[in-house]
Amino acid sequence: MGLAALLSLSACFHDEDLTPLPIVTEGCLTDVAYEPARRLVGVYCADCHAQGGHNATHKDAWGHAIQLDTRQEWLDGKKHLLIRLQPAVATDEDPPVDVMPQLSFPFQPTQAERDTLIEWIKRGSPNTVSGFE
Numbered sequence: 672m673g674l675a676a677l678l679s680l681s682a683c684f685h686d687e688d689l690t691p692l693p694i695v696t697e698g699c700l701t702d703v704a705y706e707p708a709r710r711l712v713g714v715y716c717a718d719c720h721a722q723g724g725h726n727a728t729h730k731d732a733w734g735h736a737i738q739l740d741t742r743q744e745w746l747d748g749k750k751h752l753l754i755r756l757q758p759a760v761a762t763d764e765d766p767p768v769d770v771m772p773q774l775s776f777p778f779q780p781t782q783a784e785r786d787t788l789i790e791w792i793k794r795g796s797p798n799t800v801s802g803f804e
């Protein structure tokens with residue numbers, strides 16, 4: 672194998688390890704008035720679940736799993752979102768599913784940030800600045 676081929680082979684493997692760039696608040700839930708949801712989903716989910724996400728493999732999620740570009744998609748995903756946002760619930764599924772964001776993702780929400788999203792979902796994700804009706 673020539674040097675060029677070796678180099679392109681290693682470049683190819685390297686691509687798999689590229690740390691995704693967070694798109695942070697842009698391009699997800701754009702029609703949502705509740706800023707904490709836009710911001711948290713922007714940091715922790717949009718890379719893989721928004722159309723403009725930077726994750727090299729985001730198509731695996733955006734194309735085949737849930738899309739989080741709009742509030743309607745968020746509302747439609749309620750059941751799955753509640754499972755995936757709670758680590759204990761995700762591992763309790765039969766078979767277990769991956770908690771979101773995946774543990775390999777470099778940006779991990781705090782428990783308080785998870786709770787902000789979970790509680791907003793449980794309130795029906797009201798589209799107000801306060802996140803309450």
Ligand code: HEC
Nearest residue numbers: 715716718719731732736737751752755769771772773776
């Ligand atoms: C690094 C990429 C990545 C990040 C970041 C990420 N996800 Fe995912 N997500 C995926 C992939 C890939 C799948 C499909 C595989 C699976 O079901 O586990 C998925 C599946 C899901 C599902 C299941 C959809 C279904 O129909 O069953 C939900 C819900 C979900 N993600 C929500 C989220 C939320 C909410 C966040 C942010 C808190 C997030 N994801 C962050 C890649 C990601």
